[in-house]
Amino acid sequence: MKLIINTEQEMIKLGKVLSKFYYPNLVICLSGTLGAGKTTFTKGIGEALEIKRIINSPTFTIMKIYDETNHLNGINALYHLDVYRLTDASSDFDLEEYFNLDGLAVIEWADIIDKILPESCWKMIIDIDPVTSKRIIDLKLLDNTNEYDVRKELIDNGYEIIS
Ligand code: ADP
Ligand code: MG
Numbered sequence: 001m002k003l004i005i006n007t008e009q010e011m012i013k014l015g016k017v018l019s020k021f022y023y024p025n026l027v028i029c030l031s032g033t034l035g036a037g038k039t040t041f042t043k044g045i046g047e048a049l050e051i052k053r054i055i056n057s058p059t060f061t062i063m064k065i066y067d068e069t070n071h072l073n074g075i076n077a078l079y080h081l082d083v084y085r086l087t088d089a090s091s092d093f094d095l096e097e098y099f100n101l102d103g104l105a106v107i108e109w110a111d112i113i114d115k116i117l118p119e120s121c122w123k124m125i126i127d128i129d130p131v132t133s134k135r136i137i138d139l140k141l142l143d144n145t146n147e148y149d150v151r152k153e154l155i156d157n158g159y160e161i162i163s
Contacts, residue, residue: 001151004160005135011037015044017157021145022048024074024102027118029110032126037135038108042080045106049078057108058082077103084109
């Protein structure tokens with residue numbers, strides 16, 4: 001599905017609105033250019049999980065672990081990755097090590113490590129409209145999440161779905 005995000009606030013809120021569909025070991029793969037809003041979206045996830053620490057881009061650390069959550073839907077940690085600096089998908093960095101610890105994994109620049117991403121995941125591509133600067137999100141739920149329920153939740157919260 002595709003939706004329009006008009007403002008930074010709407011992007012943050014999206015991370016919260018989708019939170020009822022999050023579950024332990026879900027992997028959310030984010031793609032989109034620098035400044036698209038990947039970290040902004042992740043901040044909304046942090047709010048949903050009531051993480052007190054400030055979430056910012058982990059570019060220079062590859063991964064940040066936030067393990068103080070409100071245990072929403074049984075999620076015990078947020079694994080926030082930014083793999084921008086990983087160039088070789090076969091590098092020693094073993095992502096899957098972190099995918100099975102009842103955490104929610106969010107990966108910025110996920111397309112770089114496409115080959116080692118789990119098949120069951122969410123893929124979110126964020127584009128910037130060159131004229132309006134609005135963000136256009138292409139969200140693919142490649143797991144058992146019910147797309148109809150997600151669409152309904154988004155519409156109920158005022159989001160504009162275009163396909
Ligand atoms: P990324 O992690 O993709 O590099 P960030 O989330 O760090 O991007 O930055 C996005 C920037 O774009 C922020 O400065 C934010 O204020 C700005 N912005 C403007 N409009 C939007 C929007 N509709 N959605 C998300 N961010 C927006
Ligand atoms: Mg970022």
